[in-house]
Amino acid sequence: MTPKNDPLLFAEFPPVSKEAWLEKIANDLKGKPLEKLAWRPAGPLRLSPVYTAEDLDVTANGIDGTPGVYPYRRGNRFHADGPGWQIVQEIPVQTGPQGRSLLRSAQSSDIPAVWVRGQTSETKALEALLSDLDITHTALHLDWPAMPSLLASDLYVAIAQQDGTRPEHLTGTLVNDPLSRSAKTGKTVSDFDLENFRAALDAFGTSPHFRACAADFSYIHEQGGHAVQELAFALSTLVDYLVWLGETEGRDAQEEYLRNLAVTFATGSQFFLEVAKWRAFRVLLAKVLDSMGFTDPDLQSPFLIARTAYRNLSRYDRHTNLLRNTTEAISAVFGGVQAVVVSAYDRVDHAESDTSLRLARNIQHLMKHEAYLDQVQDPAGGSYYVEQLTDQLGEAAWTSFQELEAAGGFRAALASGQIGQLLAEARTAQEQLLAKRRLTQIGVNNYPHPSETLAGDPTADDGRQAVPFEQLRLRADAFAAARGGQRLRAFLLLFGDTRMRNARSQFARNLIGSGGWEVLENSNPQEVEASLQEAIAAKPEAVVLCSADPAYFEQGPELISRLRAALPDIRIILAGKPEGAESLPVDDLIYAGLDAQAYLASLLQSVVPA
Known part of the structure; x- marks a missing residue:
């Protein structure tokens, strides 16, 4: 008897259909399409954000099988005393x-x-x-x-x-x-x-x-x-x-x-x-x-x-x-x-x-x-998600394997350069995800520790995905060392709507900190004048405005004008991408989906020419 049919275990919990789950999710999304939550983890794979028992065929591909029994989905050995490794x-x-x-x-x-x-x-x-x-x-x-x-x-x-x-x-x-x-x-x-x-x-x-x-x-x-x-x-x-x-x-x-x-x-x-x-x-x-x-x-x-x-x-x-x-x-x-x-x-x-x-x-x-x-x-056996992922990954890999065999096998594909080309394409796609922070690497392109420095030679490209961000950090470190340990500084000027300013300041802190900048912010966002004076007194290389879209157009122009008057060489950045932003006299916009690696390189170049 499977657990879902056990009357003692689930008697008080009636089954819920996938249709009911999808209806609940649609309500929670408030009109946003479910497709927005789909995930593409590897190559051609595309995964739904929700799977239920209706997606699981326990008779297929050994899902309901035993470890050590063909097709070995659940393990290629049965361990009577525990699996071990x-x-x-x-x-x-x-x-x-x-x-x-x-x-x-x-x-x-x-x-x-x-x-x-x-x-x-x-x-x-x-x-x-x-x-x-x-x-x-x-x-x-x-x-x-x-x-x-x-x-x-x-x-x-x-x-x-x-x-x-x-x-x-x-x-x-x-x-x-x-x-x-x-x-x-x-x-x-x-x-x-x-x-x-x-x-x-x-x-x-x-x-x-x-x-x-x-x-x-x-x-x-x-x-x-x-x-x-x-x-x-x-x-x-x-x-x-x-x-x-x-x-x-x-x-x-x-x-x-x-x-x-x-x-x-x-x-x-x-x-x-x-x-x-x-x-x-x-x-x-x-x-x-x-x-x-x-x-x-x-x-x-x-x-x-x-x-x-x-x-x-x-x-x-x-x-x-x-x-x-x-x-x-x-x-x-x-x-x-x-x-x-x-x-x-x-x-x-x-x-x-x-x-x-x-x-x-x-x-x-x-x-x-x-x-x-x-x-x-x-x-993980029996998990709707893992079983679906196993099936989809296996199907995609089988198709790719058949294509290689039809072309003469691995050795032929290697000699023709096909293997190298496929790997290069996959690597480029992954690097783009990392650069745009769609793929997160803690301490590298998100949640950095910007005051940390490294000793030794600059990072060479040894194949690690963190290298491009590390090379930016090393340039910022070298600049700080050249001026007595004073790092490049970005000042987050928070004002206006609490929820939006906090969300955008956290986004800006993580993005700019990933480039090795020291990130400061005003102590009292409710006091706009005091916050402006605090930013001017800090004499940073860049100021990032963090607020809701309406406030950018209502208060932004005056703040920007006064910042430029006090700090002529300042670089002014807007956190977000509001409609009509081109009318604001800012230098840069930072937003979700931005190529963070390219942007941080250009930002560094603007203040520290190579």
């Missing part, structure tokens, strides 16, 4: 004593697994780091792109043998994915790369608990791709590997690959979309494998690893990264992954320390031991 500590430093120290510290904290990432091609660096690994108690997820995967495999196996560890006791994964590496770096995939990929799989032939073919699709999110592309590109990549193995070696090699498969995605900040992404991926992969004749559940259940995204991190207000990492990790757990890697909040500064790594792993300890998230499997 593997807590993985990222070890970011690949050479020297610092990396070894961080590794020893992680192991002393009884961490079950480590993710070791490195960039050097020197075998001694990896060998030294792995020599400190307690292989019998700690799983290793190895990501060492600068070294051929076969060489990394041989090193690990050799160290294990020296340590007396039997091959069947090795656990973990090896990032062994030349196609994704090519998409990330732009280097062409060679036959040698594919042969090396296959040979690395053989190196762990007697290690059933070590998955030597970890496909790392985190680059898609990190390069600005959306969830539909993540799923479509991942499916197409996996199909390419299966086709290549089938053509070169046959069915046994394909099955060996699937038994050794692990899949990694970056998990982003759109919580419910990320939950749905993992659920949809399992359904789609099962559908693909089923169509290719791989019906064994063991072949349809790759080990799923989530990594908190680098693209979402910020340098300013960087402790907010802890909150981002937390929600991203929770969404992955709700989505049903087997392992989670939480990066240090200061990874963006390449300054990871024992403290920041401890905070990273403690996020997951709190999730398990305080929030008990390991006690419930598929907690």
Whole structure:
């Protein structure tokens, strides 16, 4: 019996039809169209603001299914003792004593697994780091792109043998994915790369608990791709590997690959979309494998690893990264992954320390031991919204996947430049949303901490979405430093209607503060003359008028005239976009939908020429 039909649970609550809900919403909107509330979270997806039980078909696509049963919508494993997941500590430093120290510290904290990432091609660096690994108690997820995967495999196996560890006791994964590496770096995939990929799989032939073919699709999110592309590109990549193995070696090699498969995605900040992404991926992969004749559940259940995204991190207000990492990790757990890697909040500064790594792993300890998230499997299951999102995301990704296959598959799309073009288009669209503050990043384009400064070199474009705003902030910081710490100042002159002046002043404070300006405001908006004198006395670089539209035309002209007479170089800004604003002698209008990034750049240029 489903809960909605339980007479004891819902006897006093008669069912409400979707039509009744829509009627109630229409009344609340007071004539505004419901379409205004529709959300477009990724690519072609368009989501309604309301879903009800009438939108849910519990018999479709495994919604009413069981974890561990095809099509794996609710999880690709059934956990009798709770779902659980593997807590993985990222070890970011690949050479020297610092990396070894961080590794020893992680192991002393009884961490079950480590993710070791490195960039050097020197075998001694990896060998030294792995020599400190307690292989019998700690799983290793190895990501060492600068070294051929076969060489990394041989090193690990050799160290294990020296340590007396039997091959069947090795656990973990090896990032062994030349196609994704090519998409990330732009280097062409060679036959040698594919042969090396296959040979690395053989190196762990007697290690059933070590998955030597970890496909790392985190680059898609990190390069600005959306969830539909993540799923479509991942499916197409996996199909390419299966086709290549089938053509070169046959069915046994394909099955060996699937038994050794692990899949990694970056998990982003759109919580419910990320939950749905993992659920949809399992359904789609099962559908693909089923169509290719791989019906064994063991072949349809790759080990799923989530990594908190680098693209979402910020340098300013960087402790907010802890909150981002937390929600991203929770969404992955709700989505049903087997392992989670939480990066240090200061990874963006390449300054990871024992403290920041401890905070990273403690996020997951709190999730398990305080929030008990390991006690419930598929907690989002049955949610009208999440189930609809799972279906729509899966349908859109399937269409995109079929288009890639019709064009020759992932490798062909990569060689033609199609993959790069699609990612560039998605990134541009996302950057526009951030620039116009349709997509909010706390501490970056909304709710900034403008008095915070950064030390070190200016921010380079490392792919993070916060970089354009950070570069503006750094210019403002440099200007402040050049004049003894005095920041650019904007004075919010509040007057008139209380509700409108407060709303517009809050909007202006967040927007202008995002450019690194110090924001002041008058102490008593009821006293207009005193407020004007207060603004003049502050001698700011800009004054922002904050009131209701009628007051701008009634009191604005005189205020503007007197401000210009007292402060000839002042820049006067109007918060809002009232009809007829062009008749007011102001320099700028700021309003919802404005390209905040471009505006802040022009505002900075007007007072601090480059």
